[in-house]
Amino acid sequence: MSTLYHGGTIHPWADGRTAQALLVRGGRVVATGALNDIQAAGARRVDLHGAHVYPGFTDAHVHVWKVGQLRTTLLDLREATSLDDLARRVRERHAALPDGEWLWGRGWNEARLGGSPTRALLDALAPGRPVLLTRTCAHIHAVNTPALERAGIGPDTPSPAGGEIDYEDGILTETAYGLVYGAMPEPSHAQFEAWILAGLEYLQSLGFTAATDPAVDPPLYAAYRALDAAGKLPIRVNLLYIRRPDGGAATYPLPEKHLSPMLRCDSVKFFTDGGLSGATAAVSTPYKETGTTGMLRFETQELLELAREAHVAGFRIGAHAIGDVALTQLLSVYAGLERDYPGGPRHRIEHFSLPTAEHLRLARLLNVIAVPQPVFLHELRVNYDRYIPDALAGQVFPLRAMFDAGLDVAFSSDGPVVRELRPLCGLQAAVAEPYVPGQAVTLSQALGAYTRGGAVAHGDEHERGTLESGKHADLTIVQGDLFHTEAHSWPEIPVRGGVLADVTAESEAV
Ligand SMILES: [Zn+2]
Structure with a gap:
């Protein structure tokens, strides 16, 4: 049975x-072309009613389970407009929760609120209850006294390597978060599965047919594999398995690889620095406002050894690197791997936010895949204006230069770091809202980064990313013509969702 x-x-x-028609059989593209030329006798016919069908979009870096968590159990603070507004939301949640249970919220941004929540404020809002409010970037966390007590952190507790404890204000940065996370009750397997499904179903409703979950630990990996075994994953997922969890120097052993049609795990994740919106990424010129230069999470030699172990075992690496100092370090590690073990797996750089021309040249030479987040240009611009020093302002997400350098680029949202996960908003930001004048990309480049680029980043571009014959018939169906509409109107165009044309659906339709 086939579908036309x-x-x-x-x-x-x-x-x-473009083409007039698409023929699918057994979940694969058979042909595209003029309606009259396609041999479709006996096929089920689906009338698109004027819609545009693209190769399925990939969000190549989205914290799927955290998106699901924010849509279900977590207190969502991304819409909070002031500290008073945040206080109201925390007080309400406090009143609704059973005694003693953690109050966990996420999404605050001091540039929106006019300041950060403090330990004293949270103590007053939720007396006796441990509170953890994760900043929008997930690199900075506000906690109250009961939370610090449960984590065994006192006024004299030293900061862990790669992190910082500010006991007075109740602010934990980078790896210090692990101390509090480790003191929270471990979510159950069923809870992880529910969060994953809530996240994936939401992404599918936005038009995605694939996503990379870029920081997966052993319990989360187990939940993904169970969902795959049960045939429950609604879209394709690629996992970056985390090696070094926050809060200590322990390293997880390399995982077992998993390569099925719906779930891939052959990559590991490292964080080499912090974030730009909270001024913790490692930069060469001090941030405005804070006067600091961020932090590197690893000594270069240690990162090289961890990366070598993965590389030699055939794992791809997806490493978070944002500041120019972190990019220099990471590219030197990738160059070392290529020198010692040429022709190995292709590695990724997540975010790639402040590259110089030399970084881009070296990345091309090393065949590195760039995974930036165009929607940051829209949502985090106010943070960039506030923190990024003039000396670096000319190299903020130079998307055009990435393409010009010949890199494979995969677009992503990094949700829930941002509120906006809709792909047409990402397209709009890439095409119409460059931070640096002249760094806008064309619609074709942007669409390519969501489709073929996403497949390259997943390592399955031989299977999907275009609608050529033989590839998976993963479809993103858009109710409007992007090529003949102004970029500022794209967000209003309805997206019907992501469709994985599969064998079951086709035989049911007979
Ligand atoms: Zn991320």
């Missing part, structure tokens, strides 16, 4: 070439 999609516009690639 007609009555709309098919985009087999991202470059504006």
